Amino acid sequence: MRTFPIFVRFDGKPPLVVGGGPLAAIKTRLLLKRADRVDVAAEGLNPELSSLEAEGKVVMQPAHPDMDQIRGRPLVISATEIEDEDARIAEIARALGVPVNVPDRPALCTAALPAIVDRGEVTVAIGTSAAAPVLAQRLRAWLENELHPRLGDLAELAGQFRERVAGSLAEGTGRRRLWEKIFDGPAAQAMLHGDEETARKLIDREIESAASAGNDAAHAPHGRVFLVGAGPGDPELLTMKAIRALKAADVVLYDKLVGDGVLELARREAELISVGKAKGAHSVPQPEINALLVARAKAGRTVVRLKGGDPFIFGRGGEELDALRAENIAVEVIPGVTAGAAAAASLQIPLTHRDVSHTVTFVSGHEAGGKAPSFEHLDLKALASGNNTLVVYMGVTTGAVIAQRLLEAGFREALPVIAVENASRPNERRVATTISTLANDADSLGLNSPAVLIFGEVAGLPAAGAVETILAHEEVARAYA
Numbered sequence: 053m054r055t056f057p058i059f060v061r062f063d064g065k066p067p068l069v070v071g072g073g074p075l076a077a078i079k080t081r082l083l084l085k086r087a088d089r090v091d092v093a094a095e096g097l098n099p100e101l102s103s104l105e106a107e108g109k110v111v112m113q114p115a116h117p118d119m120d121q122i123r124g125r126p127l128v129i130s131a132t133e134i135e136d137e138d139a140r141i142a143e144i145a146r147a148l149g150v151p152v153n154v155p156d157r158p159a160l161c162t163a164a165l166p167a168i169v170d171r172g173e174v175t176v177a178i179g180t181s182a183a184a185p186v187l188a189q190r191l192r193a194w195l196e197n198e199l200h201p202r203l204g205d206l207a208e209l210a211g212q213f214r215e216r217v218a219g220s221l222a223e224g225t226g227r228r229r230l231w232e233k234i235f236d237g238p239a240a241q242a243m244l245h246g247d248e249e250t251a252r253k254l255i256d257r258e259i260e261s262a263a264s265a266g267n268d269a270a271h272a273p274h275g276r277v278f279l280v281g282a283g284p285g286d287p288e289l290l291t292m293k294a295i296r297a298l299k300a301a302d303v304v305l306y307d308k309l310v311g312d313g314v315l316e317l318a319r320r321e322a323e324l325i326s327v328g329k330a331k332g333a334h335s336v337p338q339p340e341i342n343a344l345l346v347a348r349a350k351a352g353r354t355v356v357r358l359k360g361g362d363p364f365i366f367g368r369g370g371e372e373l374d375a376l377r378a379e380n381i382a383v384e385v386i387p388g389v390t391a392g393a394a395a396a397a398s399l400q401i402p403l404t405h406r407d408v409s410h411t412v413t414f415v416s417g418h419e420a421g422g423k424a425p426s427f428e429h430l431d432l433k434a435l436a437s438g439n440n441t442l443v444v445y446m447g448v449t450t451g452a453v454i455a456q457r458l459l460e461a462g463f464r465e466a467l468p469v470i471a472v473e474n475a476s477r478p479n480e481r482r483v484a485t486t487i488s489t490l491a492n493d494a495d496s497l498g499l500n501s502p503a504v505l506i507f508g509e510v511a512g513l514p515a516a517g518a519v520e521t522i523l524a525h526e527e528v529a530r531a532y533a
């Protein structure tokens with residue numbers, strides 16, 4: 053089972069280490085990074101533990117501790133290196149609900165000791181739930197390099213200003229922005245360079261200007277809205293701007309199609325509101341979404357409206373934008389990787405291609421009211437002449453009707469179609485077929501939403517990775533062979 057990280061205070065009863073050998077000494081040294089005193093239960097102490105005892109940091113306890121010695125401890129580490137004894141200690145601790153760690157015996161542990169990067173006030177703890185301790189050590193080495201040696205001093209200095217900031221600025225966005233400014237700006241730089249005096253002056257100035265701005269703003273808080281493209285699901289496909297907006301957001305309104313890994317990047321304290329928008333499932337009506345965006349922004353919040361793919365491709369981003377503009381709310385639009393582009397990238401099939409396709413058309417497979425599209429606005433005859441790619445969104449249930457319309461307009465029967473479900477997600481699935489199979493036997497494809505359908509010669513180019521090929525009609529199969 054995976055462990056949950058917490059930070060524990062050792063200012064009550066001291067932690068207990070059982071054992072007096074070298075392993076016990078290593079663990080005692082570790083605990084002394086944060087504990088003033090460690091109790092060590094052993095028959096004898098090795099030289100290191102003895103000298104710690106002489107310094108008053110270790111207090112020796114009788115060997116073979118019983119319940120009374122274990123009860124109420126914040127942590128017990130059993131490092132006797134005698135299997136039965138360690139197991140006995142672990143059992144007592146477990147029965148008493150005292151966290152216990154036995155080095156290298158994960159089955160006996162209720163608590164894991166993390167690899168630690170220690171910067172005073174700033175502690176980074178790394179755990180791998182005992183699966184890969186060496187990996188934890190590698191990460192630790194990397195973080196040691198990345199984290200400035202004076203980071204702890206910076207945190208300590210910030211701690212000294214906390215009360216004053218709390219007294220001058222109301223809790224919430226303003227206060228958080230002030231801290232972000234301090235940590236991202238010259239004050240932090242000065243502190244990290246060892247110039248505490250300058251750092252203090254700069255922090256003073258930031259607090260004063262934030263406090264006076266905060267008082268002005270108290271009458272008219274200014275929220276803002278980011279319309280953010282979350283991409284097709286894989287968080288690696290987010291833009292850096294999208295990540296920054298997520299980190300700054302007080303409120304995140306997200307669609308069903310937004311990947312879980314993407315939401316995890318939001319600030320932990322942010323209010324997360326699901327507004328549905330999966331076909332068939334319950335979803336919040338668009339006017340209500342617009343109203344929510346407006347209300348939160350007017351309350352001074354930083355709002356991220358997170359949409360699958362790109363916000364301006366079949367995302368109703370335009371309507372939300374209009375609603376916000378009508379209320380004079382500041383909006384920033386951050387583009388995202390649209391599903392069609394993600395599918396093409398994953399297949400390694402270009403949507404346009406010098407030899408076979410000079411244009412690409414993105415169309416919706418649904419009209420308002422959930423009907424199959426009439427395609428009245430498209431010059432299907434021109435598209436039927438070839439040399440173009442048609443990417444259909446929201447076309448899983450209407451695919452057969454769409455294919456029939458295209459055939460009627462003169463698309464050739466064997467024209468390749470490739471459908472990609474859940475592009476960029478771990479459960480991505482691809483199916484290659486032809487227009488006529490799609491028109492006559494769409495069920496054989498077993499397509500599920502979300503999927504894009506790519507019509508055109510490019511769909512017949514060799515794809516990277518596994519593709520299911522479904523060709524129901526013999527003459528077409530022959531054409532392919």
Ligand code: SAH
Nearest residue numbers: 284361362390391445446474475502503504
């Ligand atoms: N704004 C989005 C599209 C929203 S409409 C974008 O730019 O991608 C919803 C449709 O997008 C779905 O019905 C499906 O056709 C497509 N879609 C979204 N995510 C997808 C994914 N990961 N894989 C395949 N299609 C996806």
